[in-house]
Amino acid sequence: MAIRxxxxxxxxxxxxxxxxxxxxxxxxxxxILRHVxxxxxxxxxxxxxxxxxxxxxxxLRVIMGLVQPSEGxxxxxxxxxxxxxxxxxxxxxxxxxPWRSVRRNVELxxxxxxxxxAERHARATAALELVGLADRAQRWPxxxxxxxxxxxxxxxxxxxxxxxxxxDEPFGALDAITRASLQRELLDIxxxxxxxxxxxxxxxxxxxxxxxxxxxxxxxxxxxxxxxxVGPRPHEGAAVQAMAERMKRLIAGEADPGADAAYWQASxx
Amino acid sequence: xSQARGRLLRPALGLAGxxxxxxxxxxxxxxxxxxxxxxxxxxxxxxAWLDEVRSGAWVQAIRDSLTHYLTGLVAGSVTGTLVGLLCxxxxxxxxxxxxIVRVLRPIPGLAWVPFAILWFGxxxxxxxxxxxxSVFWINFYAAYGAVRAIDPDLYEVAAAFGHGGFRARLRxxxxxxxxxxxxxxxxxxxxxxxxxxxxxxxxxxxGIGARMMQASSLLATDLVVVYMLTMALLYAVTDMxxxxxxxxxxxxxx
Numbered sequence: 001m002a003i004r005x006x007x008x009x010x011x012x013x014x015x016x017x018x019x020x021x022x023x024x025x026x027x028x029x030x031x032i033l034r035h036v037x038x039x040x041x042x043x044x045x046x047x048x049x050x051x052x053x054x055x056x057x058x059x060l061r062v063i064m065g066l067v068q069p070s071e072g073x074x075x076x077x078x079x080x081x082x083x084x085x086x087x088x089x090x091x092x093x094x095x096x097x098p099w100r101s102v103r104r105n106v107e108l109x110x111x112x113x114x115x116x117x118a119e120r121h122a123r124a125t126a127a128l129e130l131v132g133l134a135d136r137a138q139r140w141p142x143x144x145x146x147x148x149x150x151x152x153x154x155x156x157x158x159x160x161x162x163x164x165x166x167x168d169e170p171f172g173a174l175d176a177i178t179r180a181s182l183q184r185e186l187l188d189i190x191x192x193x194x195x196x197x198x199x200x201x202x203x204x205x206x207x208x209x210x211x212x213x214x215x216x217x218x219x220x221x222x223x224x225x226x227x228x229x230v231g232p233r234p235h236e237g238a239a240v241q242a243m244a245e246r247m248k249r250l251i252a253g254e255a256d257p258g259a260d261a262a263y264w265q266a267s268x269x
Numbered sequence: 270x271s272q273a274r275g276r277l278l279r280p281a282l283g284l285a286g287x288x289x290x291x292x293x294x295x296x297x298x299x300x301x302x303x304x305x306x307x308x309x310x311x312x313x314x315x316x317a318w319l320d321e322v323r324s325g326a327w328v329q330a331i332r333d334s335l336t337h338y339l340t341g342l343v344a345g346s347v348t349g350t351l352v353g354l355l356c357x358x359x360x361x362x363x364x365x366x367x368x369i370v371r372v373l374r375p376i377p378g379l380a381w382v383p384f385a386i387l388w389f390g391x392x393x394x395x396x397x398x399x400x401x402x403s404v405f406w407i408n409f410y411a412a413y414g415a416v417r418a419i420d421p422d423l424y425e426v427a428a429a430f431g432h433g434g435f436r437a438r439l440r441x442x443x444x445x446x447x448x449x450x451x452x453x454x455x456x457x458x459x460x461x462x463x464x465x466x467x468x469x470x471x472x473x474x475x476g477i478g479a480r481m482m483q484a485s486s487l488l489a490t491d492l493v494v495v496y497m498l499t500m501a502l503l504y505a506v507t508d509m510x511x512x513x514x515x516x517x518x519x520x521x522x523x
Binding site for chain 1: 426
């Protein structure tokens with residue numbers, strides 16, 4: 001059994017809409033996020049790019065419903081299909097449960113979806129095959145390398161067939177070689193699955209490599225400071241270079257000289 | 270091969286140490302450096318033990334003590350673990366009980382003997398009560414600490430994958446994550462409970478402790494040592510059985 005394809009039938013539909021999201025810890029004072037408006041459409045691979053500590057991960061948790069925003073609304077569209085979750089998340093350090101086997105970790109999100117044992121087993125197997133770890137299903141997390149653990153984290157998220165896949169700097173803690181191979185695999189999986197991805201990173205190169213749209217989060221409180229459609233991969237050439245230069249300035253907190261002329265809203269493309 | 274040798278080396282060394290101890294002890298008594306009334310020779314322990322077995326007192330004492338031991342251990346372990354887990358997982362309960370814990374915790378199990386006798390009498394229930402109290406605190410703190418040490422990110426992971434409510438958290442995160450700490454507490458309790466058995470029986474509740482008191486009042490020191498070694502053996506057996514179970518439950522820890 002393969003992971004069910006999503007998105008292709010409803011490509012272009014809004015999967016998640018954030019309206020005027022604000023978040024403060026002590027109500028009304030010192031906002032972490034403020035006036036965040038955002039729409040992500042089915043099939044998009046969006047990178048959320050910004051400096052460390054700006055609130056990217058927090059925004060992801062707001063979308064996931066793990067953190068309640070102080071202001072604004074999150075509207076997450078869920079297709080009517082049975083036995084899936086609207087959103088799933090890949091965490092920074094995989095965060096597997098060490099007392100569960102690889103298979104049981106992957107099945108975590110399937111418990112409570114009303115699937116029987118055989119269905120859970122089949123779905124977990126398909127997800128593990130997708131990340132190349134079918135032969136490691138019976139291992140404990142401690143027996144895996146960092147890269148393999150993160151692959152299990154990806155399988156755990158894919159197996160609930162989410163409408164929106166949230167990834168919180170998933171490859172940040174890995175060595176360069178492992179990171180590169182996981183990035184390639186992720187693009188491969190995305191090409192096959194055609195799902196919708198929101199990928200948090202502080203690395204411009206990673207964002208350019210993976211995403212077809214890059215959103216810059218910056219400031220105190222943080223807000224969306226840029227929204228770039230990078231177009232089809234590979235992202236090379238003068239136009240992409242020019243965009244990358246503008247993104248660098250935005251991440252550094254400088255004004256964007258091209259902002260008036262070319263602040264690209266996703267909806268206008 | 271060298272691994273197998275390494276595995277055998279430690280128990281062999283342990284055995285050698287015991288042989289040396291008993292050898293030196295035997296020589297010291299026979300050579301007259303230690304008076305046999307003061308400390309009996311190891312060679313006198315065998316006959317003393319055989320007499321005790323023949324009279325039926327040995328088996329009866331073990332049976333009585335095991336009854337106190339097991340009921341006290343189970344009662345103290347279950348309640349201690351349960352209250353510890355709940356206090357660790359529920360901040361309100363933790364706060365409510367923090368004052369009570371502070372007052373009761375420093376009181377040793379033995380200090381409850383007067384009340385044990387008053388409430389239950391000089392019987393099995395009284396001894397069980399003393400044992401249960403000392404085991405309770407060990408398990409309470411082990412479980413409480415284990416829950417407090419859980420990586421909070423795991424709660425987030427559980428919630429992200431649909432296990433967000435209190436009961437779901439308890440099942441998917443708290444119980445499995447705390448199990449190594451809880452099992453360590455149970456193991457400590459299994460040892461501590463044997464110490465409490467002797468203490469609880471010294472006051473006359475029949476069992477190994479009471480038999481030791483009788484023997485010492487008759488200056489039958491060989492019998493006292495026989496029961497000391499009996500307890501060591503019982504402890505070794507219970508601990509070994511527990512470690513077998515533990516290894517099975519915690520295979521994921523490696």
